[in-house]
Every structure is written in C-alpha cells, then in structure tokens.
Amino acid sequence: MDARTGLPVVGMVGAGQLSRMTHQAAIALGQSLRVLADSADDGAALVAHDVVVGDYHELADLQAFAVGCDVVTWDHEHVPNEHIVALAAAGVTVHPTAEALHFAQDKAAMRRRLGELGIACPSWVDLDAADDPATALDEFATRVGWPIVLKATRGGYDGKGVWVVAHALAAAELLASGTPLLAEELVPIRRELAADVARSPFGQGAVWPVVETVQRDGICVEVIAPAPDLSDERADEAQGIALRLAAELGVTGVLAVELFETTDGRLLVNELAMRPHNSAHWTIEGARTSQFEQHLRAVLDYPLGITTLTAPVVVMANLLAGPDDVEPKGIDERVHHFMANWPDVKLHLYGKGFRPGRKVGHVTALGTDLAEVRARATAAAHYLMNGEPQR
Amino acid sequence: MDARTGLPVVGMVGAGQLSRMTHQAAIALGQSLRVLADSADDGAALVAHDVVVGDYHELADLQAFAVGCDVVTWDHEHVPNEHIVALAAAGVTVHPTAEALHFAQDKAAMRRRLGELGIACPSWVDLDAADDPATALDEFATRVGWPIVLKATRGGYDGKGVWVVAHALAAAELLASGTPLLAEELVPIRRELAADVARSPFGQGAVWPVVETVQRDGICVEVIAPAPDLSDERADEAQGIALRLAAELGVTGVLAVELFETTDGRLLVNELAMRPHNSAHWTIEGARTSQFEQHLRAVLDYPLGITTLTAPVVVMANLLAGPDDVEPKGIDERVHHFMANWPDVKLHLYGKGFRPGRKVGHVTALGTDLAEVRARATAAAHYLMNGEPQR
Incomplete structure (x- = not known):
C-alpha cells in the first residue's frame, strides 16, 4: 500500500509495451505501476516512475523488487517458475500463480491439461517425452500426415519457436538441437x-x-x-x-x-x-x-x-x-x-x-x-x- | 527530441492532475512527459518518469527544466509571465505563449480584450485602475445593482478569489486588503x-x-x-x-x-x-x-x-x-x-x-x-x- 495515496502498489515483472500500457491504466486507478526492467531504456521504464532495473532470472532481484508490492504480476512468461514458487512461499502475492503460469510456459503441459478437460486442440505428440523422438515424430506424421508443425515446448512467441516441416529430413536438425519439442498436426x-x-x-x-x-x-x-x-x-x-x-x-x-x-x-x-x-x-x-x-x-x-x-x-x-x-x-x-x-x-x-x-x-x-x-x-x-x- | 525514441519531449510546468493525465496521453504517443513538480509527492510526480522538482517562481528552475524539452507548456496559470517571456527570448518553445497566457492570468486584461473584440461578458469595472476604488464600486453598483461580484484580478480558481458582496460595507475590507480587484454584475x-x-x-x-x-x-x-x-x-x-x-x-x-x-x-x-x-x-x-x-x-x-x-x-x-x-x-x-x-x-x-x-x-x-x-x-x-x- 502506498502510504501517500492509500492505494495498492502493483509490481509488473518486465517493462515492455504490456507494462507500459498497464502503467497508463494504473494512473487512472490512482496507482503507479512498479516495473522490473531489463534495461532503463525499456518501453515501460521510459514512462513509469517506479522503475527497478534487474534480472528476472535472478531470484534475489525478484525478491528485492517485490518488497512493498501488494501484488506482483508478469508482462511475459519467461520468469522461471521455481522463482515464482519461491516468491509465493516467502509471502509475496503473485498473480497469476506459478501453478497457473506453468500452463502458459509449457506447451506440452498445457495440451495435456486440455486433454484431461476434454477441450479440443490439434493432435499432438510430446517428442521430448518420447524415448526416440525421431521415431515418435515419424509415427505421428504417418497418422496425421506431413507437413507437421514443430514447436519448442517453452519460450516461443510471435512465430519464434514454431517450424513447419515437410518431411523427416527437415526435422532432423531440430530434433538434434536438444530443444524440447512437441509435434502438432498442421490443421487446415x-x-x-x-x-x-x-x-x-x-x-x-x-x-x-x-x-x-x-x-x-x-x-x-x-x-x-x-x-x-x-x-x-x-x-x-x-x-x-x-x-x-x-x-x-x-x-x-x-x-x-x-x-x-x-x-x-x-x-x-x-x-x-x-x-x-x-x-x-x-x-x-x-x-x-x-x-x-x-x-x-x-x-x-x-x-x-x-x-x-x-x-x-x-x-x-x-x-x-x-x-x-x-x-x-x-x-x-x-x-x-x-x-x-x-x-x-x-x-x-x-x-x-x-x-x-x-x-x-x-x-x-x-x-x-x-x-x-x-x-x-x-x-x-x-x-x-x-x-x-x-x- | 528523445534520441532513444526519435520523438519529442514535452515539458509541463506543474505536476497536478492535469500533468498526470497529460502523461497518460503522452505515453500513447510514444512520449514521456517531463514535469516540473513543486514536490516529489505531487500527483504527476508519482507517475511520470521524468520528474524535476523545482520552483516555478524561479526563472533559473524553469530554465534548467526547459533544457532538452522540445516545447514547454503549463498545467496552471501561475507561472510569472515575465519568466515565460524570458524563456521564449532564450529560444525555448513555449505554448501557450506569454502573450496569450496574459489573458488567462489577468481577468481585467481578458475583459478589456473581450470588449475590443465585441464578445459579451458581464458588465464590469476595473477597481484596481480606478483612482478611488470605493467610489468606482459605488458608481458601478448604482448602475447594475447590488449584490456585486468582486474578483481578484489574478490568481483565483475554483471559487477562490471570488466574493459576492451585498453592499458597500461588505466590500470595504476587501478593498482595503490591497488585492487588485474587479467588480462584476451578478448576472441572473x-x-x-x-x-x-x-x-x-x-x-x-x-x-x-x-x-x-x-x-x-x-x-x-x-x-x-x-x-x-x-x-x-x-x-x-x-x-x-x-x-x-x-x-x-x-x-x-x-x-x-x-x-x-x-x-x-x-x-x-x-x-x-x-x-x-x-x-x-x-x-x-x-x-x-x-x-x-x-x-x-x-x-x-x-x-x-x-x-x-x-x-x-x-x-x-x-x-x-x-x-x-x-x-x-x-x-x-x-x-x-x-x-x-x-x-x-x-x-x-x-x-x-x-x-x-x-x-x-x-x-x-x-x-x-x-x-x-x-x-x-x-x-x-x-x-x-x-x-x-x-x-
């Protein structure tokens, strides 16, 4: 709570355009968004008053940032889930929680959960969980047909981490890269x-x-x-x-x-x-x-x-x-x-x-x-x- | 011009709610409003990134504030007009200008100008310009009838600096106070x-x-x-x-x-x-x-x-x-x-x-x-x- 205004302090990890526009909204509500920025030149860091420059990969930076925040939230999915768990365990109110965010961070976990809930998504297979990813991909493609979509299980956005591959040979390099992957049917x-x-x-x-x-x-x-x-x-x-x-x-x-x-x-x-x-x-x-x-x-x-x-x-x-x-x-x-x-x-x-x-x-x-x-x-x-x- | 964004820097003198809401608008335009605040606790100072604490009565503070601003503007009318003239003379782009602002700062000057333009306003008399303000008020009231509205020529807002007086006796104390005043008919x-x-x-x-x-x-x-x-x-x-x-x-x-x-x-x-x-x-x-x-x-x-x-x-x-x-x-x-x-x-x-x-x-x-x-x-x-x- 900000003692000067009697209103809550929301901290947002990440200082891109989502934080920038959230700060605009916060101003109307009598608040001033606190942002954790990678750099003082980040979009939100240029316009927010309460800017902390730090590394969201570091738990210590997140902990320091959270002091005085009524709630901590995120402008991206890249904060290590275990750090979010640690913040919550230390009494920081975080929204969304690590449990929920897990399904936005891990595309395989999300698809598995969709299956349990009976909510439809494209056919898919978790290559990372397969003993032999190349064989698993081949079997999957035989079932749903080439081309296949390969997705990095974690970390992709805006078309990054997504590859449409037309045949097994084109997938070989990706499979060999060590990136955890899932394969998905290319839905018309x-x-x-x-x-x-x-x-x-x-x-x-x-x-x-x-x-x-x-x-x-x-x-x-x-x-x-x-x-x-x-x-x-x-x-x-x-x-x-x-x-x-x-x-x-x-x-x-x-x-x-x-x-x-x-x-x-x-x-x-x-x-x-x-x-x-x-x-x-x-x-x-x-x-x-x-x-x-x-x-x-x-x-x-x-x-x-x-x-x-x-x-x-x-x-x-x-x-x-x-x-x-x-x-x-x-x-x-x-x-x-x-x-x-x-x-x-x-x-x-x-x-x-x-x-x-x-x-x-x-x-x-x-x-x-x-x-x-x-x-x-x-x-x-x-x-x-x-x-x-x-x- | 902000080298990082290629977009202009607007400086607003005063950090009240008008600056606060102008900063919100500036964010959408890719800008970050620079505010000159009386105090770090001012409404806009709590939410703007680029906050200078200073005294708008002091030309030196205004000059320092203006450095790097593409234009300087105002969230109130209280900046001494001669300082605005001095800023402009030093090459600072100011909007509105001292010439225009004069008519928002000085209620008598504004009414005189309205008269010249043939734009109607309530009947009024500039008591400050009268040799004998008490007599001028009395003559004016005889013409338009009591009660009369007295207004401080400068500095009033939100009902401050405005007094409705029912008779000459009630006006005496104000006339004696030395505040430059004008008298205006109380219009139905x-x-x-x-x-x-x-x-x-x-x-x-x-x-x-x-x-x-x-x-x-x-x-x-x-x-x-x-x-x-x-x-x-x-x-x-x-x-x-x-x-x-x-x-x-x-x-x-x-x-x-x-x-x-x-x-x-x-x-x-x-x-x-x-x-x-x-x-x-x-x-x-x-x-x-x-x-x-x-x-x-x-x-x-x-x-x-x-x-x-x-x-x-x-x-x-x-x-x-x-x-x-x-x-x-x-x-x-x-x-x-x-x-x-x-x-x-x-x-x-x-x-x-x-x-x-x-x-x-x-x-x-x-x-x-x-x-x-x-x-x-x-x-x-x-x-x-x-x-x-x-x-």
Whole structure:
C-alpha cells in the first residue's frame, strides 16, 4: 500500500509495451505501476516512475523488487517458475500463480491439461517425452500426415519457436538441437480467433467479444473486434472455453486463448497467454474497460469492469518496423503526416528502438463498416512503418 | 527530441492532475512527459518518469527544466509571465505563449480584450485602475445593482478569489486588503456552459461539443456532455466564441471558455483557461480524442484529432474529499465497493492527499439516457467520497 495515496502498489515483472500500457491504466486507478526492467531504456521504464532495473532470472532481484508490492504480476512468461514458487512461499502475492503460469510456459503441459478437460486442440505428440523422438515424430506424421508443425515446448512467441516441416529430413536438425519439442498436426484453418477473458482470485470472470486475429508469417498483424461472421453459438463456445480454462487452470488476471477455427468448423485451442495480450490491445479505445485496467483489477481482486464495445467495429493493426527501419529516424515526421491523414485513428507507440519486423506500436480504428475500418487501420499502420502510402 | 525514441519531449510546468493525465496521453504517443513538480509527492510526480522538482517562481528552475524539452507548456496559470517571456527570448518553445497566457492570468486584461473584440461578458469595472476604488464600486453598483461580484484580478480558481458582496460595507475590507480587484454584475443565469477547443501554432482549431458545468459553492461538481437542451444555434455561438478567442488571443493548446447562459438567453464569457480543464475531463472516455492528447498535439504543432463523442451522453462528476477525509484512509476499500456497484463508471484518482473539499479525482459515466447517466455518475462519486450511499 502506498502510504501517500492509500492505494495498492502493483509490481509488473518486465517493462515492455504490456507494462507500459498497464502503467497508463494504473494512473487512472490512482496507482503507479512498479516495473522490473531489463534495461532503463525499456518501453515501460521510459514512462513509469517506479522503475527497478534487474534480472528476472535472478531470484534475489525478484525478491528485492517485490518488497512493498501488494501484488506482483508478469508482462511475459519467461520468469522461471521455481522463482515464482519461491516468491509465493516467502509471502509475496503473485498473480497469476506459478501453478497457473506453468500452463502458459509449457506447451506440452498445457495440451495435456486440455486433454484431461476434454477441450479440443490439434493432435499432438510430446517428442521430448518420447524415448526416440525421431521415431515418435515419424509415427505421428504417418497418422496425421506431413507437413507437421514443430514447436519448442517453452519460450516461443510471435512465430519464434514454431517450424513447419515437410518431411523427416527437415526435422532432423531440430530434433538434434536438444530443444524440447512437441509435434502438432498442421490443421487446415479458416482463420485464427482469440477469446480474451479476465478472472479475479475471488473467481469473477469477464469476457470481451471474440476477435479475429490476422497473422502474417506467424505474427499477428491485425485484430478485428468482434470477429466478423461468427455465429453466436461459435462465439459462446469460444468464450466458454476461455472462461472454463481460466477457472480450471486457476488463472488470475487476463487470459488470452488463441484459437483455430478449422475449415470444417471446429474450434481448437492453439496457445494461451496469462497477461494482457496483443489480441486485446483494441480494448483501450474499443471497450469500456481495457484489458490493462482489467488485468490490474483482476490481480488486485477488485471487481471487474464492463467489457461493452464502444463502436460496432474495432480494428487494431500492429506497427511492425519496416525492413529499413534500423532506427527511429523520421518517425516524428511520419507521426505528423499520420495525424493529418487519419485524425480518427488512435496511435500507440511503445518507445522501443526500431529493428526490422519489430513490433513498435499499434493503431486502432473504430467505426461501423468493417471494410472501411480495416482499410483505415491498415493504411495508417502501413504509412507509419513505411513512410509511403499503401499500394 | 528523445534520441532513444526519435520523438519529442514535452515539458509541463506543474505536476497536478492535469500533468498526470497529460502523461497518460503522452505515453500513447510514444512520449514521456517531463514535469516540473513543486514536490516529489505531487500527483504527476508519482507517475511520470521524468520528474524535476523545482520552483516555478524561479526563472533559473524553469530554465534548467526547459533544457532538452522540445516545447514547454503549463498545467496552471501561475507561472510569472515575465519568466515565460524570458524563456521564449532564450529560444525555448513555449505554448501557450506569454502573450496569450496574459489573458488567462489577468481577468481585467481578458475583459478589456473581450470588449475590443465585441464578445459579451458581464458588465464590469476595473477597481484596481480606478483612482478611488470605493467610489468606482459605488458608481458601478448604482448602475447594475447590488449584490456585486468582486474578483481578484489574478490568481483565483475554483471559487477562490471570488466574493459576492451585498453592499458597500461588505466590500470595504476587501478593498482595503490591497488585492487588485474587479467588480462584476451578478448576472441572473440559467446555467454555466463551457466551450472547450484546441488550437495549434499552425492555426488549426478543433472543438468538442459544448458542455454544461454544474457548480456548487463556486466549484464545478459535474459536467454534462453535450449540454442538454442547447439549441444548435446557441452551441454554434458558444463554439464560435471559443474558436475566435483562441485565434484572436493566439492561444496554442487547449482553451476552455467558461460561459454564462443568462436567464434572458444570452451567452456571456465568464473565465478562460489555457490548458486542459476540468470541463473537458469527460473527453478521456467520452470523445475520440481526449483534451490531454489534443493539448499535446496542439503544443507540438501536430495535426489535431477528431473530437466525436463515444456515447450520446457523457457525465463527469468530480471527487471532492468529504469533510472528514483528512487522509486517504479507507479509499482502497471504497474503490473496491465502487467497482462492484458501478462496473460501468470509469475512475480517475489523482494521487493527491485528501483534505476536506479537495478535488482528488473524478468519475465518468456514459450512456444514452441523461437522467440515468447523471444519477449513475453522481451516486458513484458520492459513494467514493462519503463511503455511504447517496440519500
């Protein structure tokens, strides 16, 4: 509790854009987010008042950071689970807990749990648990057919740690690398969806409308809320999966459930994230309660806010630095022209250094006509990252 | 320009709630607001990364603060005008300028200028400029009738520096105090309105819908957007006055024009503020571009954002600390109950210490039915400040 304000102190481990935007939400709630940054130049470290620079791999750094925090939460999944256990054992309130986070950190454990719960995901096999991974992969591929998706069991994100392999030979190098892997069928999908929910320690749940996430090269480039042409039944199913998972896994805070909608009409769980997530950045302007405020409410065991949309259609487009964007030179001029051309598109820049393909911000457009709103968001994002109109 | 982000650095003198909320807006634009705080415990100083503690009365402090700022702006009108002149002469970009701010700092100068522009305000007389203030007041009162409003020419806000006096005897003590005063007719008003606009150095103007500001004891307690039952003609007139004043006075940034709507249907200018203003706090959730983002855009000479409403009715209620609220004790528990009861009302706490009557935050409700939205906002505000339901 901050004695000056009488309000709680939330500590967030990691100081990327999720912390940065959570700090914005914290300010409205009378709080000041404490962030554990890798570097003083991290996006959130540039804007938060209460910045600790330290190494989240080191328990001592985490312990020092936690002193004075009413609750500690995470902007990524990379904190060693045993450190989270140790913090909790020492009396630190952590949300989500190590038990829940385990299922966001370990893709094999998550899939195993989905199986126990009877929640569908693509067919998979844990190669790391197999006596002979090459043989296990071969048997699996014989059953579901090549190509196969290989995923690093731990540590992947934004297309990293995911490989589509067309035959056994292509998998050999990965299998030999020692990286714990699982193999997954390459599901024929119509599109990707995300069901984002929040759950408080008390057990209250809140859900935003299901969204469509548009991917390019394994990276989300666009999110459309609500997902177009999604039947109420399918939306209910997706939200039901997310709320059930949040409860069954004991998630506290925001849970993002990434889903495949298959060409034959099934919903399969792809991945989970237990933190604010790119698929819900649109909620800042697009919903009455943003995922960042909701995450704070949830980890503080405050009652959750309403998730009503503020417009019929909301589209978020990620700002991915262009191939020549090795430094932010010229971005201010682009911002100027962006504002002139799109006075109705909202900008979010993360304070990150540019390097090709890096996610350095996002824009959000709101409106009524899906095609118009999408065109506006993507054109604005393209201009900001390329300095020239979209063709 | 911040070399790490390639984006400009805005410095705001003063670290109250206006700076605090401007910092929130700055974060989205990829910036980090630099604030000059009286104390490290100021509301914005608790949440901004780039905090300088100093005295805005001291030119040296202002000069040191300005180093590295692309533009310096203000969260209050109390910076000595000659210091702003000196900063500008030294090459610092300041918005609004000393020339414009003069009219927000000096109520007599403002009224004189209104007269020159043919923009109506209540009848007034500059007692400070009179050879014999007591006689001047007496003559004025004979013309417009007692009671009379006396106003300190400089430094008043939130009802401070304003006195309604019923007869000459009651004015004697004030006249003798040496405070520069003006006298104004007590206009029979139907209500108070505010026309909030922004203007960039380039000259672009943007206007939010005219709002009604509900006052109690000279302090704004509630703002209703748009002002109910305001004809399009009257709204156009109010917005026209504000845009014209912004241009004529050379205002850069947000300009709030407080207006009286008289019982006989005239609009009279009451006061001006050249900064984000309480009458436009509702824009954070209620308009596509908030006044805080717009102020940053304007002072940076960025193109301005659209000001469309996000709901048919938006009501902001101020949180004024109750008579027993000498410290924030118990506020966290109230926040908990507030969130449970009003999941659809947005909270803004300023991180300020509580003392009776002090403005410590605000809430915003959005909806379609005026009576319902007002009831929701005021009930939530009452509960937060009193810890018990409104009766």
